Amino acid sequence: MGHHAMNIGARLDESARESSLLLLVAQSRDVDAFRSLFEIFAPRLRAFVGRNAGAALVEDIVQETFVNVWRKANLYNPERASAATWIYTIARNARIDLLRKTFRPEVDANDPALVPEPAEPAFEQISRDQEDVRLKRALSALPAEQHEVLRLAYFADMAHGDIAAHLNLPLGTVKSRIRLALRRIRLEFGEEP
Amino acid sequence: MTIRHHPSAELILDYAAGGLAHGPALAVASHLVLCPHCRRTTQRLEALGGRLMADAVGSQNDSGRAFDAILSKIAGGADESVPALQPATAVFPHPLRMALGGDIGTVPWKRLGMGAYHYIIPSDDGPATARLLLIPAGRPVPVHTHVGTELTLTLRGAYTDATGHFACGDLQEADDSLTHQPHATPDEDCICLAVTEAPLRFKSWPARILQPLLGI
Ligand SMILES: [Zn+2]
Numbered sequence: 001m002g003h004h005a006m007n008i009g010a011r012l013d014e015s016a017r018e019s020s021l022l023l024l025v026a027q028s029r030d031v032d033a034f035r036s037l038f039e040i041f042a043p044r045l046r047a048f049v050g051r052n053a054g055a056a057l058v059e060d061i062v063q064e065t066f067v068n069v070w071r072k073a074n075l076y077n078p079e080r081a082s083a084a085t086w087i088y089t090i091a092r093n094a095r096i097d098l099l100r101k102t103f104r105p106e107v108d109a110n111d112p113a114l115v116p117e118p119a120e121p122a123f124e125q126i127s128r129d130q131e132d133v134r135l136k137r138a139l140s141a142l143p144a145e146q147h148e149v150l151r152l153a154y155f156a157d158m159a160h161g162d163i164a165a166h167l168n169l170p171l172g173t174v175k176s177r178i179r180l181a182l183r184r185i186r187l188e189f190g191e192e193p
Numbered sequence: 194m195t196i197r198h199h200p201s202a203e204l205i206l207d208y209a210a211g212g213l214a215h216g217p218a219l220a221v222a223s224h225l226v227l228c229p230h231c232r233r234t235t236q237r238l239e240a241l242g243g244r245l246m247a248d249a250v251g252s253q254n255d256s257g258r259a260f261d262a263i264l265s266k267i268a269g270g271a272d273e274s275v276p277a278l279q280p281a282t283a284v285f286p287h288p289l290r291m292a293l294g295g296d297i298g299t300v301p302w303k304r305l306g307m308g309a310y311h312y313i314i315p316s317d318d319g320p321a322t323a324r325l326l327l328i329p330a331g332r333p334v335p336v337h338t339h340v341g342t343e344l345t346l347t348l349r350g351a352y353t354d355a356t357g358h359f360a361c362g363d364l365q366e367a368d369d370s371l372t373h374q375p376h377a378t379p380d381e382d383c384i385c386l387a388v389t390e391a392p393l394r395f396k397s398w399p400a401r402i403l404q405p406l407l408g409i
Contacts, residue, residue, distance in 0.1 A: 043249045074273055088246045110279045154245050
């Protein structure tokens with residue numbers, strides 16, 4: 001338990017550092033901070049999208065992602081997302097924009113049609129750090145087989161049917177593993193399964 | 194607005210993971226605009242993606258050159274992105290207005306029969322078909338079945354079918370086993386966004402004969 005708590009503590013320090021690098025890029029257009037972010041995340045991003053895409057496409061995604069990290073840094077809100085999460089969403093959208101002709105439909109926080117969160121929040125209010133800790137805990141508690149399908153679901157263009165073919169499993173098995181993994185995560189956040 | 198029908202966690206997962214075709218993504222994103230609860234779920238599933246990416250183990254290969262290429266691309270383009278300009282008021286959610294190029298008043302409705310209208314939203318992306326339906330108050334949509342999943346997001350008014358009542362903001366996820374005949378509720382015309390993986394198959398013979406002609 002002590003070891004586990006220490007890991008999470010180290011992870012939070014890392015996460016705070018990544019956030020401040022991203023804020024330096026946003027506020028001071030700091031190229032050194034930008035380079036540090038690239039060195040931290042480009043290898044992970046390559047590994048993350050790489051397994052199911054060609055090398056040229058992977059490099060295009062990495063390039064497009066970091067160009068957009070620079071350009072959109074002013075839109076980053078550290079209260080809403082960790083640097084890793086925000087860069088993940090930029091990479092996801094870059095991939096879609098590169099592969100498809102139509103832009104990804106996105107929520108815009110300034111949309112007048114947006115229904116705001118109720119003033120009296122129906123949700124438990126927890127900090128983003130606490131959210132990170134719970135997510136990490138839920139992920140590490142998942143059986144390997146559920147972790148695997150979840151990871152594949154986030155990979156380039158792996159629909160549930162593709163995952164089933166890749167793992168040589170019936171589609172129903174893949175779907176139920178995904179459902180179980182999501183239920184485990186909802187439970188960690190105190191929501192009904 | 195009290196939303197009673199939400200997308201399944203699996204559907205939100207696919208949206209957060211970037212795996213949905215344009216039509217279903219349009220329906221989910223439009224629901225998110227209207228539903229703070231599912232926005233929260235989406236944030237969490239994006240955080241999950243961020244976590245999985247951060248846990249991936251990579252190696253530094255040729256990073257210097259790749260970084261220089263990024264710097265020179267940045268030098269050649271706009272420096273900061275500007276947030277989308279938003280009007281003072283809007284009826285349709287922003288993702289839908291982007292896809293339509295306008296709000297509710299600009300939809301070029303086409304007659305569907307039985308007093309109903311529709312408009313197919315053009316898209317280059319895959320076999321999914323997204324369209325707006327306008328059903329007059331108290332009237333039915335022609336009976337239909339569909340191949341694959343159909344997502345229906347109510348944008349104005351409400352409808353009922355054998356499975357329930359669907360009001361503004363509700364998203365109905367129906368699989369291909371469902372043959373349904375939705376009726377708009379009597380008090381107001383109903384407008385919804387319907388997304389199918391494959392073209393609808395109408396059951397009543399006039400609609401079936403007209404189907405190829407109507408392009409639905
Ligand atoms: Zn919802």
